[in-house]
Amino acid sequence: MxxxxxxxxxxxxxxxxxxxxxxxxxxxxxxxxxxxxxxxxxxxxxxxxxxxxxxxxxxxxxxxxxxxxxxxxxxxxxxxxxxxxxxxxxxxxxxxxxxxxxxxxxxxxxxxxxxxxxxxxxxxxxxxxxxxxxxxxxLDQALLRSGASAGDAVYVSGTLGDAAGALAFLSGQWQPSVDHAEFLLQRFNRPTARLALGRQLLGRASAAIDISDGLLADAGHIAAASGVRINIDPDALPLSAAILTQEDSGQRLRWALGGGDDYELCFCLPMAEHAPAGCTLIGTVEEGEGVFTGLELDFSSGYQHF
Amino acid sequence: MxxxxxxxxxxxxxxxxxxxxxxxxxxxxxxxxxxxxxxxxxxxxxxxxxxxxxxxxxxxxxxxxxxxxxxxxxxxxxxxxxxxxxxxxxxxxxxxxxxxxxxxxxxxxxxxxxxxxxxxxxxxxxxxxxxxxxxxxxLDQALLRSGASAGDAVYVSGTLGDAAGALAFLSGQWQPSVDHAEFLLQRFNRPTARLALGRQLLGRASAAIDISDGLLADAGHIAAASGVRINIDPDALPLSAAILTQEDSGQRLRWALGGGDDYELCFCLPMAEHAPAGCTLIGTVEEGEGVFTGLELDFSSGYQHF
The missing domain is CATH 3.30.1330.10 (PurM-like, N-terminal domain)
Structure with missing residues (x-):
């Protein structure tokens, strides 16, 4: 230059x-x-x-x-x-x-x-x-992807699928209300890295990852690195008021499970640990492998990195 | 992906x-x-x-x-x-x-x-x-650009202008012999970062920089950061056998003074310090500012970052 x-x-x-x-x-x-x-x-x-x-x-x-x-x-x-x-x-x-x-x-x-x-x-x-x-x-602590074990609970911070909803709006596939559109764009354009939460989890969480590729994909990284199976309850996923105005429940789930770019944390806590404020229990860790939701998943986003 | x-x-x-x-x-x-x-x-x-x-x-x-x-x-x-x-x-x-x-x-x-x-x-x-x-x-040492002072000697490692010669060859402006072209391309494509020399200079050199923008520009960064004037003797610049086959002495100088991408080190040593092996004395540090060669410099490369 x-x-x-x-x-x-x-x-x-x-x-x-x-x-x-x-x-x-x-x-x-x-x-x-x-x-x-x-x-x-x-x-x-x-x-x-x-x-x-x-x-x-x-x-x-x-x-x-x-x-x-x-x-x-x-x-x-x-x-x-x-x-x-x-x-x-x-x-x-x-x-x-x-x-x-x-x-x-x-x-x-x-x-x-x-x-x-x-x-x-x-x-x-x-x-x-x-x-x-x-x-x-x-020197002796870090939140890795590899520490989850059977019996742990799985949490996420914030709400899921907002960035995917924003992209659906931007591409003209979905028209939420003006207020909700503004909220979603803010979530996409101004994601908040959960630094304080991460530091709070240090020494408490058994595993953690940030949700950049989508919950299924990122929980899949924890499952693979830890050698465990993760069960996710789709009804427990935290959704924003904006996403809840999408009437197609399948679309809501696709955004929440498959949409990336939310930059919330997904983490596993031993049962004895209390959940931090602003976080939602969404699943459990078992012996086995993979991520399961009990749904017939008809979308591929998030799977590509497995 | x-x-x-x-x-x-x-x-x-x-x-x-x-x-x-x-x-x-x-x-x-x-x-x-x-x-x-x-x-x-x-x-x-x-x-x-x-x-x-x-x-x-x-x-x-x-x-x-x-x-x-x-x-x-x-x-x-x-x-x-x-x-x-x-x-x-x-x-x-x-x-x-x-x-x-x-x-x-x-x-x-x-x-x-x-x-x-x-x-x-x-x-x-x-x-x-x-x-x-x-x-x-x-904790208490680093080779900065800002430590040179009047009385220091200025050195460079290796030879200068080889990468510029390679680019002249690649662009069809100059046709060295096959052996020399091969050497020059190697110098451009496979530069050697002078890690061992840098570590050897730690605690000895008063200032150092790597030559990425060209000697004049990079010596200029030292002069500016240290608040000194640097005099460079153009006849002292180390040139490879390949560059010496360029008969136009003005062109040789343009490459050696203005050509970047050599990734040699330029550094200043207090007079009491001995020069490391493979390095050439090319100038001196005085009070003042700027970089001077005694030449009427008719090229601008290297000057753009001043």
């Missing part, structure tokens, strides 16, 4: 790099972060591509906030304390309006998650955003 | 995640890495885009090796000990031949740099590769 573009980006982002853990931020060959004694590093990377992970023409502010949230959600699912992140931004041209709005979305996420932006790279090409998150975990 | 594509990538990469520092590799929401007591984290991210950072039609094996080297070079420039990396790969389709060759290049880099691949993301879109590197530094 030309100097002016670098300058632009540097101007937008250089103020976001301050944080307790940050020894050195944007501006040298590497950023330097400090963990506390007794901690280790948790890291994850997520890419979002225009036209694949968000519709073309999305508001750049939403794109920025959402790209960060998607990545932070993986820290939440591990129970990690956020330290910092880097953003690799590939964009077709340095449009000052676009960069300004995008950086506002990123700034809101930096603030919402207390996660300084410590580095990045900007390149020219098709719009692609890769966010790398860095977090801290105690 | 569909299941088969994920399976492919998982097959190629899952064996690369083992390492001393790795508690948990690919397969959960985050990877987990362990630093030693008394260490802190150094991290950097670099994106390469087809048609921008490497020519379309490059061998996927070279693309993989080079993408990793470009990122690792930033760890080298900080003097960091490599811990692990993640790769976010966006590609238009899951071509088994391409993925196989790309993964071979990545595997060679994992082995060359002793840098396990601990996580990643794969998405569909225009070919874009983002590599995030994670390294360890002592």
């Amino acid at each position: 030309a100097a002016s573009e670098f300058t632009l980006i540097y101007r937008y982002f250089s103020a976001l790099g301050r944080g307790e853990a940050v020894d050195l931020s944007v501006g040298d060959d590497c950023a330097i972060l400090r963990l506390l004694p007794g901690e280790r590093l948790a890291t994850s990377v997520d890419t979002v591509v225009e036209g694949v992970h968000f519709p073309e023409g999305s508001f750049p502010e939403d794109i920025g906030f959402r790209a960060v949230s998607v990545a932070v959600s993986d820290l939440a699912a591990m129970g990690a304390r956020p330290l910092g992140m880097t953003i690799a931004l590939t964009l077709p041209e340095a449009d000052e309006f676009w960069l300004n709005a995008f950086s506002q979305g990123v700034t809101q996420a930096v603030s919402a998650y207390d996660l300084p932006l410590v580095g990045g790279d900007t390149t020219r090409g098709a719009l692609t955003i890769t966010v790398q998150v860095l977090g801290a975990l105690p | 569909a299941a088969s594509e994920f399976t492919l990538i998982y097959r190629y990469f899952s064996a690369l995640g083992r390492g001393e520092a790795v508690d948990l590799s690919v397969g959960d929401d985050c990877a987990i890495l362990r630093l030693l007591p008394g260490e802190r984290l150094a991290t950097s991210v670099d994106t390469v885009v087809e048609g921008v950072h490497f020519p379309e039609g490059s061998f996927p094996e070279d693309i993989g090796f080079r993408a990793v080297s470009v990122a690792v070079s930033d760890l080298a420039a900080m003097g960091a000990r490599p811990l692990g990396m993640t790769i976010a790969l966006t590609l238009p389709e899951a071509d088994e031949f391409w993925l196989n060759a790309f993964s071979q290049g990545v595997t060679q880099a994992v082995s060359a740099y002793d840098l396990p691949l601990v996580g990643g993301d794969t998405t569909r879109g225009a070919l874009t590769i983002t590599v995030q590197v994670l390294g360890a530094l002592p």
